Amino acid sequence: MADTDKVKEALKSFFKSGSSYNIALFFVLTVIVHVIDAYFSFDRRSMLGYVMGMYIFIALLAAFFVYKSDKILDWTRIGACLGISFLCIILPFLSTKLTAVFKLVPTAYISGIILFAPIWPLLVIFSNEDNKFVKFVGTSYILFWFFLFTVYFAQNVETRLISLNSEHIKVLEPLQGVWNTVVKIAKDIWAGLLALPENIGKAQKRLEAEALGEYYTGEIDQNAQQRLGVYIENIQAADSSFYEDQPVTIWGTLIAQTIDEPIQIKIGCTKNEKDAKEVEIYPKDTFDIDMSEEEGIECTFTNRSLPEGSHEVGLKADFNFLTMAYIKTYFMDTENKRALSSQNIDPLDYYQIADKEPGAIYTNGPVMIGLDLGKPPLMTDREFRFGITLTNNWEGNIKEVTDMYLIMPNSVEMGNQRSDGYYCGGKRNYLFEKSSCSDIGEEDKGCKDSTHNVFKMKTTGEKIKDVDDFETLLCRFNIIDAQGLLGEVPLATRYFKVVARYNYTISKEIGVTVRGGDGLKIYFNETQCSTTCEDKDGCICPLGCVINLDTEIGKGANCGGPKGDGQTINLTDCLTNCTDPDGCICLNTCKIQGKINYNNDCGGYLDNIDVSGSGTCSADGWKDICSECQNARDPNDALIYEGIFCVNNKWVCTNIANSEETSYKPLEDCP
Amino acid sequence: MRKIFTFFILILFLSGCDIGNQSAKISDEEYHTGTEGLVIEFMDNMPPEKVYETDTFPAGIKLENKGAYDIKNGYLLLNIEQDNLDLQKGSLKRSLEIDGRSISNPYGESQTINYLLKANELGKETETLTSTIIATECYEYKTEFLKTVCVDTDFYNLKKVAKACSSEDIESSDGQGAPVSISKVESKMLEEDDVLKPTFIVYITNNGNGQVINSDSVSAACSETGFSREDINYIKVSSFFASEGASLTCKPDSVKLKDNMAVVRCVYEDGIDKNKESYSTLLKIELDYGYTQTISQSVQIRGGI
Numbered sequence: 001m002a003d004t005d006k007v008k009e010a011l012k013s014f015f016k017s018g019s020s021y022n023i024a025l026f027f028v029l030t031v032i033v034h035v036i037d038a039y040f041s042f043d044r045r046s047m048l049g050y051v052m053g054m055y056i057f058i059a060l061l062a063a064f065f066v067y068k069s070d071k072i073l074d075w076t077r078i079g080a081c082l083g084i085s086f087l088c089i090i091l092p093f094l095s096t097k098l099t100a101v102f103k104l105v106p107t108a109y110i111s112g113i114i115l116f117a118p119i120w121p122l123l124v125i126f127s128n129e130d131n132k133f134v135k136f137v138g139t140s141y142i143l144f145w146f147f148l149f150t151v152y153f154a155q156n157v158e159t160r161l162i163s164l165n166s167e168h169i170k171v172l173e174p175l176q177g178v179w180n181t182v183v184k185i186a187k188d189i190w191a192g193l194l195a196l197p198e199n200i201g202k203a204q205k206r207l208e209a210e211a212l213g214e215y216y217t218g219e220i221d222q223n224a225q226q227r228l229g230v231y232i233e234n235i236q237a238a239d240s241s242f243y244e245d246q247p248v249t250i251w252g253t254l255i256a257q258t259i260d261e262p263i264q265i266k267i268g269c270t271k272n273e274k275d276a277k278e279v280e281i282y283p284k285d286t287f288d289i290d291m292s293e294e295e296g297i298e299c300t301f302t303n304r305s306l307p308e309g310s311h312e313v314g315l316k317a318d319f320n321f322l323t324m325a326y327i328k329t330y331f332m333d334t335e336n337k338r339a340l341s342s343q344n345i346d347p348l349d350y351y352q353i354a355d356k357e358p359g360a361i362y363t364n365g366p367v368m369i370g371l372d373l374g375k376p377p378l379m380t381d382r383e384f385r386f387g388i389t390l391t392n393n394w395e396g397n398i399k400e401v402t403d404m405y406l407i408m409p410n411s412v413e414m415g416n417q418r419s420d421g422y423y424c425g426g427k428r429n430y431l432f433e434k435s436s437c438s439d440i441g442e443e444d445k446g447c448k449d450s451t452h453n454v455f456k457m458k459t460t461g462e463k464i465k466d467v468d469d470f471e472t473l474l475c476r477f478n479i480i481d482a483q484g485l486l487g488e489v490p491l492a493t494r495y496f497k498v499v500a501r502y503n504y505t506i507s508k509e510i511g512v513t514v515r516g517g518d519g520l521k522i523y524f525n526e527t528q529c530s531t532t533c534e535d536k537d538g539c540i541c542p543l544g545c546v547i548n549l550d551t552e553i554g555k556g557a558n559c560g561g562p563k564g565d566g567q568t569i570n571l572t573d574c575l576t577n578c579t580d581p582d583g584c585i586c587l588n589t590c591k592i593q594g595k596i597n598y599n600n601d602c603g604g605y606l607d608n609i610d611v612s613g614s615g616t617c618s619a620d621g622w623k624d625i626c627s628e629c630q631n632a633r634d635p636n637d638a639l640i641y642e643g644i645f646c647v648n649n650k651w652v653c654t655n656i657a658n659s660e661e662t663s664y665k666p667l668e669d670c671p
Numbered sequence: 672m673r674k675i676f677t678f679f680i681l682i683l684f685l686s687g688c689d690i691g692n693q694s695a696k697i698s699d700e701e702y703h704t705g706t707e708g709l710v711i712e713f714m715d716n717m718p719p720e721k722v723y724e725t726d727t728f729p730a731g732i733k734l735e736n737k738g739a740y741d742i743k744n745g746y747l748l749l750n751i752e753q754d755n756l757d758l759q760k761g762s763l764k765r766s767l768e769i770d771g772r773s774i775s776n777p778y779g780e781s782q783t784i785n786y787l788l789k790a791n792e793l794g795k796e797t798e799t800l801t802s803t804i805i806a807t808e809c810y811e812y813k814t815e816f817l818k819t820v821c822v823d824t825d826f827y828n829l830k831k832v833a834k835a836c837s838s839e840d841i842e843s844s845d846g847q848g849a850p851v852s853i854s855k856v857e858s859k860m861l862e863e864d865d866v867l868k869p870t871f872i873v874y875i876t877n878n879g880n881g882q883v884i885n886s887d888s889v890s891a892a893c894s895e896t897g898f899s900r901e902d903i904n905y906i907k908v909s910s911f912f913a914s915e916g917a918s919l920t921c922k923p924d925s926v927k928l929k930d931n932m933a934v935v936r937c938v939y940e941d942g943i944d945k946n947k948e949s950y951s952t953l954l955k956i957e958l959d960y961g962y963t964q965t966i967s968q969s970v971q972i973r974g975g976i
């Protein structure tokens with residue numbers, strides 16, 4: 001807390017010299033600059049110069065006029081203000097890099113933070129609490145966020161309440177839902193953290209490749225309104241938890257959009273990131289899309305296909321897709337370029353070329369195709385490099401690139417020709433062969449066999465497959481007809497295109513919990529209060545037991561015991577049922593000895609009871625011997641022996657002794 | 672009353688004569704002022720900003736010779752992206768002959784050149800594409816500088832007689848009715864073997880938005896060949912005293928502009944007897960060069976989806 005105060009004081013002292021009016025005006029100016037920046041989508045490429053100008057202006061305004069110090073040149077202050085502005089300039093640029101590394105944080109969150117948490121206005125708000133205007137705006141800002149949070153929270157709770165399907169609202173349920181969400185987010189973050197080294201590795205690879213000039217990017221056609229590709233959205237489960245005896249059903253919406261190339265989609269289901277087999281897919285597992293389609297799809301995991309525990313189950317779509325990309329570049333006669341350069345004239349400026357560094361434009365979809373041809377204008381007397389990078393733009397996987405075509409003007413052809421084809425380097429050895437526009441289905445649509453050369457990746461060569469992040473091909477092109485390439489003009493604009501067909505897999509998962517049992521609880525009756533619950537679903541205790549009303553008991557526990565007297569009954573034989581809720585004590589001669597529970601018996605008599613032994617065959621000695629022989633009964637409690645024969649203090653139970661013998665004692669004479 | 676009326680008529684007559692003379696003088700200078708040559712621009716909405724694939728659309732280029740020299744050797748080159756556009760009507764390269772401003776044509780001649788273009792079908796799944804149309808003009812042009820200068824035989828004012836005129840530097844910021852202009856002429860008198868050699872330091876500036884080239888490579892500049900290193904910024908300079916028809920020697924006689932500027936020294940090598948009285952004469956300096964300028968306009972081609 002003390003530290004927070006210190007920081008606050010430091011900020012206040014930093015901004016102390018600003019007059020109230022100046023600060024209010026400055027605050028408005030910072031907001032205007034932020035709005036302008038936001039209006040241009042925080043563009044740090046074409047707008048960089050303007051953006052830098054605006055933020056540097058703000059920094060200098062702050063340092064020299066608004067928060068001016070006693071010293072004319074307070075370098076610390078100037079540096080701090082410029083530093084803040086630098087942060088404003090660099091943050092949107094960094095966000096794209098950060099999301100590549102911290103994949104756990106969605107891009108939308110970072111964009112939201114940049115949009116709704118402008119650095120300069122917030123600094124002014126929280127460092128000038130004395131300024132009424134700024135204070136008012138600051139309070140409004142916090143209330144605005146509170147309002148947003150409340151609406152968001154309310155919507156979430158409402159959704160959960162609607163889904164309860166109960167006659168009365170259980171207050172704890174929404175909280176449980178929120179808790180589950182919190183747990184899920186925590187799990188996601190944990191998963192993200194676990195994946196962090198891998199993501200850093202990927203980002204590192206990209207940076208290294210960029211540094212080596214072997215990673216090329218592109219932009220989606222900004223004017224394209226169509227959302228091309230295949231998407232699975234709104235994935236939901238019938239419930240957040242299921243019983244293992246029940247089928248588990250999840251569903252989602254499949255959205256597919258293509259313009260020209262038909263898409264075939266194969267739907268599947270996943271269980272813990274692996275393909276699930278015991279599933280039923282509804283309405284069908286294959287879709288053929290010619291244009292666009294939106295369809296609800298369901299996956300039902302049959303009974304007991306998901307064991308007890310937590311599972312990530314999902315919907316999966318395998319589909320073929322086509323991505324096209326093009327890049328334009330400019331060609332000039334070598335001497336012409338040199339002539340202009342020798343006079344310090346930029347050839348592209350001279351020919352009024354606005355797009356001086358044209359980038360690749362690719363069609364929307366799961367794969368970004370980045371292209372690079374080097375810095376234009378290219379000279380017509382030499383070969384040049386053509387770099388192609390396929391980047392996995394979505395969360396899924398590029399399973400395999402089935403076709404790849406390179407389209408170029410017919411005055412250009414691929415270099416690096418070998419006996420088995422035209423070779424491109426990179427991660428693998430890629431081989432191409434000559435093809436035609438009709439092979440792609442592009443004849444008269446941006447590709448004419450009379451004006452274009454087409455090369456196709458050979459199916460016999462190494463294929464591009466299982467691309468987790470990106471893969472780059474490095475090709476070389478030769479100009480075979482410089483005059484034809486230029487035509488009649490000194491600066492010719494030419495297009496190079498790449499068409500890639502590939503199979504892609506996307507999946508969306510949702511977490512479900514499977515509980516053991518069938519969802520039905522066993523009800524104990526009044527005499528079962530001490531009985532151990534053996535049902536996975538739990539048991540319900542009878543009224544009057546120690547467990548509270550409606551309280552459920554889990555497997556392995558009991559209701560805590562009946563309302564007995566606390567005394568056990570000593571059973572006199574081994575076959576009688578125990579009717580005491582406190583339990584009973586069995587005889588030593590029973591198969592079960594010691595204490596038994598209510599409604600159990602002692603399991604009958606022991607079979608191997610002694611029928612002979614040593615003892616005193618007179619007075620009290622008879623008592624013990626009689627007892628032995630009397631207990632030797634059959635399972636029906638019938639006496640087995642009639643008397644005892646005893647000689648020299650050695651006795652044996654018998655049925656055959658003559659009753660007149662002095663050493664014989666009938667059991668009926670026993671004491 | 673009659674005398675007053677006669678005086679009034681006379682004043683009016685004389686004034687009229689004066690006004691007439693002044694008008695002719697101003698007009699003559701006006702044609703040789705300005706820093707524009709052949710002005711090139713796309714016509715409004717030709718080409719349009721957006722077209723759809725397979726659309727045929729017009730492109731118009733307006734050319735106005737706002738300089739004082741008649742173009743007899745000029746070219747217009749249309750540069751379109753052949754992957755995206757087809758020329759349906761017109762030719763990519765055409766020659767130009769456009770008269771400049773003169774007494775008979777005070778505003779200069781203007782021409783409009785129209786083309787008909789067709790947007791090619793876009794590739795599969797390409798929704799929009801921006802194509803650039805470039806137009807380049809290349810023409811031979813001339814700058815004429817004609818001013819009265821003083822051949823001051825007493826440059827250092829050593830003679831004890833009144834001079835008819837004194838040597839002065841001439842500065843001109845208005846140009847001479849051409850994109851390349853002479854911005855300043857400094858007058859000097861060099862004495863050599865009892866002979867005075869009038870010397871003029873000529874400052875040349877490219878005030879236009881285009882590029883100066885050798886007048887001999889005008890056609891090449893509007894072709895796939897483009898420029899050679901020697902041709903860029905190349906200007907031929909010549910000078911003479913118009914009254915006497917005497918040529919001056921300019922060094923160098925072919926100058927290359929550097930940062931759009933160059934300086935030339937022109938000397939009357941024959942010299943003048945230093946005992947001769949100072950006198951005024953017309954100095955004419957001519958710059959011969961080619962000039963080329965490019966404009967461009969983007970067209971967004973949209974797919975027919």
